[in-house]
Amino acid sequence: MSLYQTQKLLYMLNKNPKLQVTFLADQDSVLKDYKLSDEEIDALKKPDIGLLYVLGVNGQILMHYAAICGFAWPEYIQAMRDGLEEHGNVRNGLYVTTDGKGAI
Amino acid sequence: MSLVFAGVCSHAPGITGRKHMADPDDRESFYNAFDEMREELEVTKPDALIVVAAEHFANFFMNNMPAYCIGMGDEYEGPIEDPEWLGIARTNVPGNPELSKRIIQRVLQDVDVAYSQEWKFDHGISVPLHFLTPRYDLDIIPVNINCQGPPLTPLHRAWAFGEALRKACDEAPERIAIIGTGGISHWPATPDSGKINEDWDRKFLRQWSACDKEALLGYGDEETWRDGGQGGFEIRTFIAISAATSGRTAKVHYYRPIPIFAVGCTIGIVDLED
Numbered sequence: 001m002s003l004y005q006t007q008k009l010l011y012m013l014n015k016n017p018k019l020q021v022t023f024l025a026d027q028d029s030v031l032k033d034y035k036l037s038d039e040e041i042d043a044l045k046k047p048d049i050g051l052l053y054v055l056g057v058n059g060q061i062l063m064h065y066a067a068i069c070g071f072a073w074p075e076y077i078q079a080m081r082d083g084l085e086e087h088g089n090v091r092n093g094l095y096v097t098t099d100g101k102g103a104i
Numbered sequence: 105m106s107l108v109f110a111g112v113c114s115h116a117p118g119i120t121g122r123k124h125m126a127d128p129d130d131r132e133s134f135y136n137a138f139d140e141m142r143e144e145l146e147v148t149k150p151d152a153l154i155v156v157a158a159e160h161f162a163n164f165f166m167n168n169m170p171a172y173c174i175g176m177g178d179e180y181e182g183p184i185e186d187p188e189w190l191g192i193a194r195t196n197v198p199g200n201p202e203l204s205k206r207i208i209q210r211v212l213q214d215v216d217v218a219y220s221q222e223w224k225f226d227h228g229i230s231v232p233l234h235f236l237t238p239r240y241d242l243d244i245i246p247v248n249i250n251c252q253g254p255p256l257t258p259l260h261r262a263w264a265f266g267e268a269l270r271k272a273c274d275e276a277p278e279r280i281a282i283i284g285t286g287g288i289s290h291w292p293a294t295p296d297s298g299k300i301n302e303d304w305d306r307k308f309l310r311q312w313s314a315c316d317k318e319a320l321l322g323y324g325d326e327e328t329w330r331d332g333g334q335g336g337f338e339i340r341t342f343i344a345i346s347a348a349t350s351g352r353t354a355k356v357h358y359y360r361p362i363p364i365f366a367v368g369c370t371i372g373i374v375d376l377e378d
């Protein structure tokens with residue numbers, strides 16, 4: 001698990017429109033600069049927003065990546081709910097401090 | 105001169121970004137409350153507005169996270185988010201580095217605050233300014249309390265920080281307004297977005313209105329997490345305003361849970377006059 005690296009990549013991406021263009025054109029050219037697990041790389045590339053949530057990415061970071069990837073707000077919320085169904089409880093990060101299942 | 109205005113308000117990105125999805129009465133009544141807050145702010149003729157916010161990984165990250173930071177820039181750009189996503193056009197906002205410097209220097213007497221000459225506003229500041237200084241013609245001094253990436257500063261330190269800000273304002277000749285922005289209970293940007301604990305919010309707001317220091321500092325992070333969600337950690341911004349206006353009561357002008365805005369929408373103004 002390299003949650004810090006995943007979040008760092010998304011943090012850099014969110015605040016840098018030029019990096020977003022580079023990333024969307026050639027994901028690997030950006031991903032190679034971060035120490036990521038295969039699961040994280042797959043989730044980022046797909047993109048599997050639900051899995052990124054389960055891996056522990058903070059929603060304040062993830063919601064912008066979802067928007068960059070074209071998710072409308074309800075789709076973003078649904079992707080996280082689907083992620084919990086498909087991949088189980090949140091595994092790391094801020095949201096794991098409760099049961100990781102979400103509050104609703 | 106010291107403080108001429110103090111208050112609190114919500115800053116959730118849905119307030120502007122998802123306005124088209126909201127019930128018209130929810131939206132209009134809340135926007136009206138923001139308009140009234142702007143009018144109350146404007147009549148005090150402030151020279152600068154300090155915005156005590158809780159930013160969301162726009163400038164600060166877990167590689168170097170300050171518990172407290174004050175902006176010292178000539179100007180600031182915001183919002184950092186996609187303007188279309190947030191529903192607010194990107195613009196430059198004037199700063200006041202000279203006043204910032206004096207405030208920072210005075211706050212450092214009591215709290216080891218970080219400073220930054222570079223700062224991109226996210227929704228935590230851009231949403232309040234959209235309503236409160238829509239012409240972007242008032243000098244803004246951004247202030248951040250880390251409410252996002254634990255370990256977080258304890259509440260009694262947020263109080264000390266608010267007191268330190270007040271001392272700094274008291275020593276400045278300028279007419280200074282201050283607002284705290286944040287959610288009370290909310291679970292933003294998670295599968296639970298839209299969940300709001302109204303009872304918890306109303307209890308907190310009663311204590312905030314009464315400037316009840318003991319009650320306000322009694323919230324443990326574990327309890328806040330359980331009852332108020334991770335967004336509840338932003339009560340630090342409200343508490344800093346209470347500390348900056350210690351001994352004064354405040355009025356909650358608006359409170360309504362609006363799930364599509366993902367927060368109990370709040371406007372509160374401190375009664376600074378005798």
Ligand SMILES: [Fe+2]
Nearest residue numbers: 158228286287
């Ligand atoms: Fe926030």
